[in-house]
Amino acid sequence: MKTIRHTVLTLWALVFTVPLLWAFMSSVKTDAEIFDSPWQPPSTPHFENWSRAWEQASIGRYLGNTVIVVGGSLMLTMLLGALVAYCLARYEFPGNRAIYYTLVAGMLFPVFLALVPLFFVVKQLGMLGTYQGLILVYTAYALPFTVFFLHGFFRALPGAVAEAAFIDGASHAGVFWRVMLPMARPGMVSVGIFNFLGLWNQYLLPKVLNPDPDDYVITQGLAALAQSRGYGSDWSGLFAGLVIAILPVLIAYVFFQRQIRAGLTAGAVR
Amino acid sequence: MRHGKFRFLAGALTLPLALYGLLVLWPYLQAFYLAFTDWTGVTSEVNLIGIDNFTRMWSDPLFLAALRHNGLMLLVVPLAVIVVALGLAAGTRNTRVYRVVYFFPQLLSVAIIAVLWQFVYTPNSGLLNGLLSGLHLDSWRRSWLAEPDLALWCVMAVLVWSAIGFYVVLFAAAMESVPADIMEAAAIDGAGELTVFRRITLPLIWDSVQVAWIYLGILALDGFALVQIMTVGPGGPDNGTEVMGLTLYRSAFTYGKFGYASAMGVAIFFLSLTLAVLMLRFTRRERVELA
Numbered sequence: 001m002k003t004i005r006h007t008v009l010t011l012w013a014l015v016f017t018v019p020l021l022w023a024f025m026s027s028v029k030t031d032a033e034i035f036d037s038p039w040q041p042p043s044t045p046h047f048e049n050w051s052r053a054w055e056q057a058s059i060g061r062y063l064g065n066t067v068i069v070v071g072g073s074l075m076l077t078m079l080l081g082a083l084v085a086y087c088l089a090r091y092e093f094p095g096n097r098a099i100y101y102t103l104v105a106g107m108l109f110p111v112f113l114a115l116v117p118l119f120f121v122v123k124q125l126g127m128l129g130t131y132q133g134l135i136l137v138y139t140a141y142a143l144p145f146t147v148f149f150l151h152g153f154f155r156a157l158p159g160a161v162a163e164a165a166f167i168d169g170a171s172h173a174g175v176f177w178r179v180m181l182p183m184a185r186p187g188m189v190s191v192g193i194f195n196f197l198g199l200w201n202q203y204l205l206p207k208v209l210n211p212d213p214d215d216y217v218i219t220q221g222l223a224a225l226a227q228s229r230g231y232g233s234d235w236s237g238l239f240a241g242l243v244i245a246i247l248p249v250l251i252a253y254v255f256f257q258r259q260i261r262a263g264l265t266a267g268a269v270r
Numbered sequence: 271m272r273h274g275k276f277r278f279l280a281g282a283l284t285l286p287l288a289l290y291g292l293l294v295l296w297p298y299l300q301a302f303y304l305a306f307t308d309w310t311g312v313t314s315e316v317n318l319i320g321i322d323n324f325t326r327m328w329s330d331p332l333f334l335a336a337l338r339h340n341g342l343m344l345l346v347v348p349l350a351v352i353v354v355a356l357g358l359a360a361g362t363r364n365t366r367v368y369r370v371v372y373f374f375p376q377l378l379s380v381a382i383i384a385v386l387w388q389f390v391y392t393p394n395s396g397l398l399n400g401l402l403s404g405l406h407l408d409s410w411r412r413s414w415l416a417e418p419d420l421a422l423w424c425v426m427a428v429l430v431w432s433a434i435g436f437y438v439v440l441f442a443a444a445m446e447s448v449p450a451d452i453m454e455a456a457a458i459d460g461a462g463e464l465t466v467f468r469r470i471t472l473p474l475i476w477d478s479v480q481v482a483w484i485y486l487g488i489l490a491l492d493g494f495a496l497v498q499i500m501t502v503g504p505g506g507p508d509n510g511t512e513v514m515g516l517t518l519y520r521s522a523f524t525y526g527k528f529g530y531a532s533a534m535g536v537a538i539f540f541l542s543l544t545l546a547v548l549m550l551r552f553t554r555r556e557r558v559e560l561a
Contacts (some may be wrong), residue, residue, distance in 0.1 A: 004271055005361055006365075008361065008557070009358070009361055009362060009365065009368045011366070012358060012372065013368055013371045013372070015431070016372055016374065016375060016431070018370055018397070019386055019387070019390050020374075020386070020477065021396060022390075022397050023386055023389065024387070034395050035394065035395045036395075037400070038395050038396060038397055038399075039397075039400045039401070039404055044465070053430065054404055059422060072493035078290070078386075080285065080286035082284070083282040083283070083286065084282070084283060084286045084287070086280075086282075087279055087282050087283055091275065091279060093275075093276070093279060102295070103290065106290065106294050106295070108543075108546075109274060109539065110491070110492075110535075110539055110542050112492075112494075112515050112518055112534075112535050112537050112538050112539075113298055113301050113536065113538060113539045114294065114297035114298050114299075114301060114535070115518070115519070115522065115531075115535065115537065116297075116304060116522050116528050116531050116532050117296070117297035117298075117300035117304060117532070118293065118297040119302050119491055119522075119523075120311070121292065121293065121296065122293075131337075134290060136293060136420070137293055139289060140289045140290050140292075140293035140294050141294060142291075143286060143289070143294075144294075154284075159359045171274065171278075172275060172278035172280075173276060173278055176282075180496065193309055195378055196372075200379070200380075201377075201378070201379030201381070202379075202496060203380055203381040204495065205378060207519075208519075208523065219379045219381035219382060221382065221383070222382060222385050223381045223385060223495075223498075223499045224379060226384075226385040226388060226499060227499065233414065235395070236384075239389070242382065242385055242386060242389075243378075246378060246381050246382060249377045249378060250374070252377075253374055253377055253519035257373075260373075260377070261370075261439050263371070263375055264376070264439075265439055265440050265443055
């Protein structure tokens with residue numbers, strides 16, 4: 001019984017790992033080797049495929065664009081999300097509930113519904129295909145979940161510490177920055193990981209809002225390369241690009257796998 | 271003490287709420303209006319045309335094909351993912367290392383997954399046909415994504431592959447909160463492993479299954495990136511893999527039918543909403559309280 005179970009589990013593990021290992025192996029083969037025998041390992045590893053993908057196939061540039069856009073929107077999302085969640089969780093004021101539910105409703109709507117008008121709003125702002133445009137849109141769409149998640153966190157924090165800080169003469173902003181935000185750190189980390197992955201993996205929004213190939217983010221660039229491969233047919237370079245795109249997430253996962261799994265599943269159940 | 275509360279609130283809330291209002295709320299609201307217009311985006315001319323867009327949708331073979339395909343995905347994908355994930359979660363009870371492996375695809379962008387699997391399915395140099403040849407099953411080799419009857423199933427397989435890991439971890443976490451003594455008591459009373467699972471474990475983790483069903487239903491209504499990247503032409507061979515998101519995208523950004531595309535957006539919205547409500551209704555059970 002036990003061996004059967006392990007056999008099944010191992011077979012399933014292979015179903016998940018083999019395609020990834022195969023992509024890695026293909027990324028260091030020559031085009032001829034890829035074409036002749038998909039299963040054979042390369043005679044000698046050709047790591048120059050990677051540098052070719054990085055430079056000639058623009059993977060390096062796409063990665064750079066992605067880092068700027070994701071970095072910018074991640075910082076903005078965390079800052080604004082924490083501020084909003086904190087205000088809504090710990091202050092009584094008219095309209096508090098209304099704002100909260102309006103924000104949270106944003107999680108329920110399919111992005112497809114907003115796609116057409118969003119395109120024109122961004123266009124009218126003159127921010128189509130710009131870093132700022134993507135950063136602001138990513139942030140706006142990541143806010144609902146961030147506020148929803150952190151709201152619970154700020155609510156659960158003890159009020160006595162903030163009370164003491166107020167008596168010591170701290171301002172509202174001071175209490176937020178120096179007392180409450182540091183206490184909410186575990187929640188910030190979970191949401192931060194969640195947002196990083198979500199923003200890094202965006203495809204639909206840049207596909208619509210980021211039309212210039214020079215500005216492509218990595219997911220867009222890779223998809224475009226794969227679709228035009230009939231003309232260039234640089235298979236090994238394309239595999240190399242694929243592996244380069246997978247590596248950052250894989251490395252992050254190896255180091256933070258426990259937090260990542262806990263953070264993502266906690267987000268689903270709440 | 272505590273003066274300047276409203277100034278702090280105003281300072282903290284203005285920017286994020288303005289951003290949210292302008293880029294999220296306003297587009298959503300506008301979509302409902304545009305759905306009833308014939309807007310083409312070229313001119314500023316926008317005419318209200320009532321429900322014409324919606325009646326047109328019902329006689330648009332492309333949209334109907336997309337609807338059918340999303341419907342099939344809705345039937346197949348959530349069930350497949352939940353059944354397999356439940357089995358794997360139960361199986362990995364004492365061996366967590368498997369969950370680490372299964373979970374990884376969840377982190378990959380759907381665009382990257384699409385490119386990867388396009389290679390797997392490639393006829394001559396792909397992994398799948400290579401595997402079949404290796405097993406001396408050459409007659410099973412196919413042009414997976416080029417055959418109209420096969421392509422959609424290939425896309426669904428990728429969807430299942432990429433989603434399972436997340437639900438294994440989700441269900442496994444839920445199963446760990448089931449007290450061991452209940453299961454031991456049942457085992458002592460002579461219940462088999464399957465009975466324990468069906469009568470004890472499953473009812474106790476039903477909340478998680480319900481959540482999974484809704485998430486997967488919404489996933490099955492999408493499919494845009496996989497189809498757009500993996501299959502040739504618009505919506506695959508003979509529109510064999512057309513999905514609603516793709517029809518919407520093409521109507522808007524290729525043909526400039528922005529009013530029509532918005533109507534599709536509204537349709538997708540109501541479908542997701544109906545789906546969520548139905549799922550909650552039909553999967554409702556008596557809550558089991560753990561004393």
